[in-house]
Amino acid sequence: MSAFSAIVGQTVSASFRAGGGALTGLLFFLTVVSVFPFGVGPDLNLLSRIGPAVLWIGVLLSLLLGLDRLFGQDREDGALELIMVSGEPMAVYVFARACGYWLAHGLPIVLAAPVLGLILNLTPLALGAVTLTLLAGSPALAMIGAVGGALTAGLARGGMLAAILVLPLSVPVLIFGVAAVNGALADPDPFLAPFLILTAFTLFSSVLAPIAGAAALRLGLD
Amino acid sequence: MPSQDFFPAVHVAAEALACERGGRPIFHGVSFELSGGEVLAIVGPNGAGKSSLLRVVAGLLHPAGGQVRISAGDAEEGKLHFLAYGDGLRSVFTVEENLKLWSKLYGGAADAGSIHDALEEVGLAHAMHLAARALSTGQRRRAGLARLLLSRRPVWLLDEPTSGLDKDGEAILGAMMSAHLAAGGAILAATHLALPVPPTRTMELI
Amino acid sequence: MGAISSLANPTRFLSWSSRLLPIVSVLAAVTLAVGLYLALVASPADYQQGDSVRIMYVHVPASYLAMMCYVVMAAAALGTLVWRHPLADASARAAAPIGAAFTFLALFTGSVWGKPMWGTWWVWDARLTSVLVLFIMYLGLIALWRAFDDPTRGARVAAVLILVGFINIPIIKFSVDWWNTLHQPASIVRMDGPTIDPSMLWPLLVMIAAFTLVFLALHLAAIRAEIYRRRARTTEIMIAARPASTAARSVAASPAGVPPQAAG
Numbered sequence: 041m042s043a044f045s046a047i048v049g050q051t052v053s054a055s056f057r058a059g060g061g062a063l064t065g066l067l068f069f070l071t072v073v074s075v076f077p078f079g080v081g082p083d084l085n086l087l088s089r090i091g092p093a094v095l096w097i098g099v100l101l102s103l104l105l106g107l108d109r110l111f112g113q114d115r116e117d118g119a120l121e122l123i124m125v126s127g128e129p130m131a132v133y134v135f136a137r138a139c140g141y142w143l144a145h146g147l148p149i150v151l152a153a154p155v156l157g158l159i160l161n162l163t164p165l166a167l168g169a170v171t172l173t174l175l176a177g178s179p180a181l182a183m184i185g186a187v188g189g190a191l192t193a194g195l196a197r198g199g200m201l202a203a204i205l206v207l208p209l210s211v212p213v214l215i216f217g218v219a220a221v222n223g224a225l226a227d228p229d230p231f232l233a234p235f236l237i238l239t240a241f242t243l244f245s246s247v248l249a250p251i252a253g254a255a256a257l258r259l260g261l262d
Numbered sequence: 263m264p265s266q267d268f269f270p271a272v273h274v275a276a277e278a279l280a281c282e283r284g285g286r287p288i289f290h291g292v293s294f295e296l297s298g299g300e301v302l303a304i305v306g307p308n309g310a311g312k313s314s315l316l317r318v319v320a321g322l323l324h325p326a327g328g329q330v331r332i333s334a335g336d337a338e339e340g341k342l343h344f345l346a347y348g349d350g351l352r353s354v355f356t357v358e359e360n361l362k363l364w365s366k367l368y369g370g371a372a373d374a375g376s377i378h379d380a381l382e383e384v385g386l387a388h389a390m391h392l393a394a395r396a397l398s399t400g401q402r403r404r405a406g407l408a409r410l411l412l413s414r415r416p417v418w419l420l421d422e423p424t425s426g427l428d429k430d431g432e433a434i435l436g437a438m439m440s441a442h443l444a445a446g447g448a449i450l451a452a453t454h455l456a457l458p459v460p461p462t463r464t465m466e467l468i
Numbered sequence: 469m470g471a472i473s474s475l476a477n478p479t480r481f482l483s484w485s486s487r488l489l490p491i492v493s494v495l496a497a498v499t500l501a502v503g504l505y506l507a508l509v510a511s512p513a514d515y516q517q518g519d520s521v522r523i524m525y526v527h528v529p530a531s532y533l534a535m536m537c538y539v540v541m542a543a544a545a546l547g548t549l550v551w552r553h554p555l556a557d558a559s560a561r562a563a564a565p566i567g568a569a570f571t572f573l574a575l576f577t578g579s580v581w582g583k584p585m586w587g588t589w590w591v592w593d594a595r596l597t598s599v600l601v602l603f604i605m606y607l608g609l610i611a612l613w614r615a616f617d618d619p620t621r622g623a624r625v626a627a628v629l630i631l632v633g634f635i636n637i638p639i640i641k642f643s644v645d646w647w648n649t650l651h652q653p654a655s656i657v658r659m660d661g662p663t664i665d666p667s668m669l670w671p672l673l674v675m676i677a678a679f680t681l682v683f684l685a686l687h688l689a690a691i692r693a694e695i696y697r698r699r700a701r702t703t704e705i706m707i708a709a710r711p712a713s714t715a716a717r718s719v720a721a722s723p724a725g726v727p728p729q730a731a732g
Contacts, residue, residue, distance in 0.1 A: 046366040050355075057354040118348010125320050125419075126367045127339035191629055195615045205608045205629060208601045209636050212643035219647065234646075241639075252632050255549070259624035262324050284618040285702040286709065309709065324552070 043128045044136045051140025061106040062144040069102040069149045073156045084161040091160035092170050092221040095153045096214055099146075099174055103181050104206060106145050108199025110137055110189035111257060120193075120261060130254035134186055138249065142182035150174040169224035169231075173238060177217040180242040183249035184209050190253035193260055213241050269416040269446035270335030272298035274319070280327035281314045288314050289467055290327065298416070298446040301439065303457055306467035312452035313346070315467065316419050319450060320344045334416040340369055343413075346421035349406045353395035357386065357405055360394055361412060370413025380411040384434055399426045407438060418442060420451040424458065432458045478555055478695045489688050496681035503678040506671035514668075520584045525671055527577035529679035531595075534574050534602060537567030537683065541609075542634040545627035555691070557623035558698070560630060561613055562690030566683060568606035574599055594648035598641045605633050619698060 055062035076094045077087060087094075111134075114120040123133050153174055154167040162170065188206035192198030216238040223231035273296070280290035288311035296302045304312045317323040319330050320342060334341045351360045358377050365372040381387045384404040389397060397405065403426045410418065418439075424432055436458030439449055443459070451457055507525035514521035541563045547556030578596050579589050590596070609626055616622025664672070 043367045046363050050352075050359075050363055054352060054354060059354060113352070114350075116348075117350055117352070118346060119350035119352075121317075121320070121322055121344060121346065121348055122350045122364065123367060124322055125342050125344040126364075127341075128367055187629075187632060191612060191625055192615070198615070201608075201611055201615055204604075204611060208604045208608065208640070209632070211601055212636075212639050215643040215647045248632070248635065252628055256625050256628045259549075259628065260621060261322055262621060262624065284620060284705065285698060286705045 043126075044132055047133060047136035048140040048143070051137050052144045055106070055140070055144030060144070061109060062148065065102045065105045065145045066148050066152060068105055069098050069152060070156065072098045072101055074159065077160075088161040088163070088166070091157060091162045092166060092225075093218050094160060095157060095170050096174070096217050096221075098156075099149050099153065099178055100181060100207075100210055100214060102149050103146060103178070103185055104199075104203040106141060107185050107189040107202040107206070108192070110141055110186060111193035111253075112189070112198055115194040115257075115260070120257060124258070124261070130258055131250040134190060134253035134257065135246070135250035138182050138186035138253070141186065142179050146178045146182050150178055163225075166221065166225055169221045173217045173220045173235065176235065176242060177213050177238045180213045180238075180245045181210055183242070183245035184213070187249050187253050187256065190256040190260070193257060213238065216241065267414075267445070269298055269414075272334045272416045272446060272448045273332075274417055274448055274450065275331045276319065276328065277330075278328035279315065279318055279325050279330065281311055281318055281323060282326040283314065287326070292328070292465075292467070294463075294465055296448050296450060298448050299443050300462040301443065301449040301451060301457065301459060303461035303464045304450070304452040304467060305454060305464055308454075310467040312454075312467055313421050316344075316346070316421050316450065316452045320419050332417060340413075341415060341417050343368075343410050343415045343418045344421075345406055345410060345418065345423055347425075349402050351394040351397070351402055351405060354393060356391050356393055357381065357397070358390045361405065361408055364409045365412045368409075368413035368415065372412075376412060377408075380408040381405075383411060383438075384408045385430065400428055400431055403427050404431060404434070407435060411438065416447050418447065418449045418451075420449060420453075422453055422455070423451055424453065424455050477553070478558070481555055482692060482695060485688050485692055489685065489692070492681060492688065493685045496678060496685045499674065499678035499681055503671060503674040506674055511671045512665075512667055517585065520581060521668070523577050523581040524668075525675045527574060527581055528672060529676045530570050530574040530577060531599065532676060533679050533683050534567060534571040534599060536680075537563050537570060538602070538606075538630075538634065538637065540687070541567065541630050545630035545634075548623055548627040549631070552624075554620075554698075555695075557620065557627075558691045558694040559687070560627065561619075561623060562694045563687055564606060564610050564613070566686050566690060568603065568610065570679075570683070571599060571603040571606055575603060592648070594641075594645045597648070598637075598644045601640050601644070602637065605637075609633075619701070 054060050073094055076090075080086060080090070111120070114123070124130065150171065154162075154171045157167045157170055185202070185206050187209070188202035189198075191205060192202040195201060216234045219229070219234040220231055220238055223229040223234055275295050277293050278290075279292040281288040288309075292315060294302060304315060306312055314323060318325045319332075321330075322344075332341050350364065351357075355363075358374065361377050361380070362372050364370075365377070371377075378387055378390060381390050384407045386401060386404050386408065389401065394402070394405070423435055427435060439457075439459040442449065449459075451461070503525070508522055511522070511525075513519050541560045544556045544560035544563065547553045548560060575596065578599070582591055582593075582596075583589055609629060612626050612629060613619075613622050616625065
């Protein structure tokens with residue numbers, strides 16, 4: 041447990057120091073969302089209709105930014121070997137890194153989402169729904185991202201490759217995240233069912249991703 | 263330095279180890295035994311597989327054949343220390359923060375006092391609160407040695423332990439190795455230089 | 469020792485596959501010819517769709533193989549991770565481009581078929597969309613393999629991704645179905661609704677058999693190529709390693725310490 045919290049703490053603290061990507065990720069999120077209206081036009085009705093999806097896609101993209109450093113740095117400086125030799129299960133390490141990544145990169149973005157929702161003309165209900173679904177679903181994105189980071193750790197331009205590998209795997213999370221927001225807004229569509237499925241994705245990926253990531257890291261060292 | 267208890271019944275046995283990297287056989291049929299209080303030096307030319315052998319023993323590489331058994335009393339996990347080129351120091355963190363993380367992962371002493379004592383022993387106490395990026399190569403090696411002091415583990419796997427160390431550093435390493443052997447620990451060292459402590463046995467890889 | 473025993477199986481594979489490959493290739497060609505004749509000439513045109521229904525005879529087998537190929541890869545990935553079998557590595561890696569090609573064929577024929585049926589080249593239909601995601605995953609896998617310069621390590625890491633994808637593909641399919649029913653009120657004419665007439669079923673079954681044989685022939689040939697590629701690589705490494713190690717050994721042996729000239 042102390043090893044777990046130590047790695048989570050180190051991940052969070054490294055993300056906010058020089059060279060850490062947490063603030064860059066947040067800035068990227070702001071930029072992506074505010075660039076959208078330039079593409080689709082300033083029509084507020086249209087923006088409020090696609091707003092939840094824009095915020096979700098913004099979070100999805102922002103969470104890709106730090107993946108190359110998530111395990112790549114440990115791979116380069118020998119920390120990965122030391123962790124393997126320590127006898128601490130690799131899956132615990134991967135889970136701890138992914139949790140730290142979500143806390144440092146995911147949570148600030150999720151908290152910024154309702155603020156940005158204002159410039160997309162979202163109603164208060166929509167703001168609440170987007171924030172709630174992001175809170176429930178973005179951990180799954182961090183977990184899936186961790187698998188991508190583990191698969192490409194130590195590769196040149198691994199971050200770009202990780203993004204390509206992670207995006208198709210993230211499609212279900214995106215679908216149910218946006219579906220739950222729309223369910224909360226438009227009456228005929230359900231909210232609870234997609235929201236529960238979204239939560240299930242988070243729980244499921246929290247189990248599967250550490251196992252897969254640990255296997256990828258171990259095999260990548262071999 | 264933490265308590266000077268004696269490590270119980272330390273034994274490392276490798277049987278007919280074979281290793282392959284990227285489709286190329288590196289070595290095969292490597293067997294050795296190592297008990298507490300002994301140093302086994304692995305020597306050989308570049309590319310003979312000294313580091314690979316150490317990594318196989320550490321469990322980092324899957325052997326193409328053979329097996330390694332490591333026993334130390336009734337300890338199940340956490341029997342090994344691994345010191346190699348990669349020191350696992352994050353440059354944005356202080357030396358203390360770095361060592362603290364490794365102590366927690368290795369189940370060692372993580373309080374400031376123990377870390378200070380360990381750094382004192384390797385001659386790095388003055389740099390305890392400095393960011394690791396300020397350290398020179400030799401100082402990074404010494405920080406790695408401090409990691410070994412903080413958590414007591416019976417078997418040390420050292421890959422080129424003297425590289426990057428000056429005369430003083432070598433003396434510190436020698437004192438550490440002697441103390442570890444006296445406490446019943448075992449050392450497996452891959453090196454192409456002379457070790458500060460005369461090895462009990464030497465194995466040559468060709 | 470390890471190297472020899474692991475080479476033994478690929479060697480046996482090379483010998484039996486060299487005898488099997490011509491037979492499978494001829495069978496595939498004959499079945500494909502018969503199937504194409506049945507599908508394009510002998511079978512009737514659809515009373516609603518006219519001749520464009522004949523695209524089905526390529527589209528359906530291609531879609532089936534797009535998925536089948538992934539199943540083969542998942543089985544091979546298991547072989548790589550559990551038994552570290554070198555033939556499994558080669559099999560998975562050889563299957564990926566073939567799977568990507570069949571997936572592309574399925575997308576392409578689906579799109580061509582969609583034009584007369586839906587009046588547009590692309591519809592975000594649940595099936596087309598899941599197949600598109602599958603296609604991207606195939607390409608991602610190929611990119612991952614290519615990123616590793618050590619094929620053995622690349623194969624093992626890629627095997628993890630194959631298995632993650634294998635668990636994920638049904639989830640993606642389920643999600644896309646949900647997404648589709650949410651966004652597109654059932655207005656699309658689906659082919660699989662009514663029962664298919666035997667005069668069309670038979671040509672379709674023959675085409676499915678033909679495509680499976682084509683896949684088998686391509687896969688065997690690709691595995692052989694992959695094995696040869698690895699042998700070429702190993703040979704290169706061995707040749708590169710030889711002079712250095714001979715030199716090192718002779719230095720160690722010569723008492724005077726005069727380094728002899730490295731051979732070659």
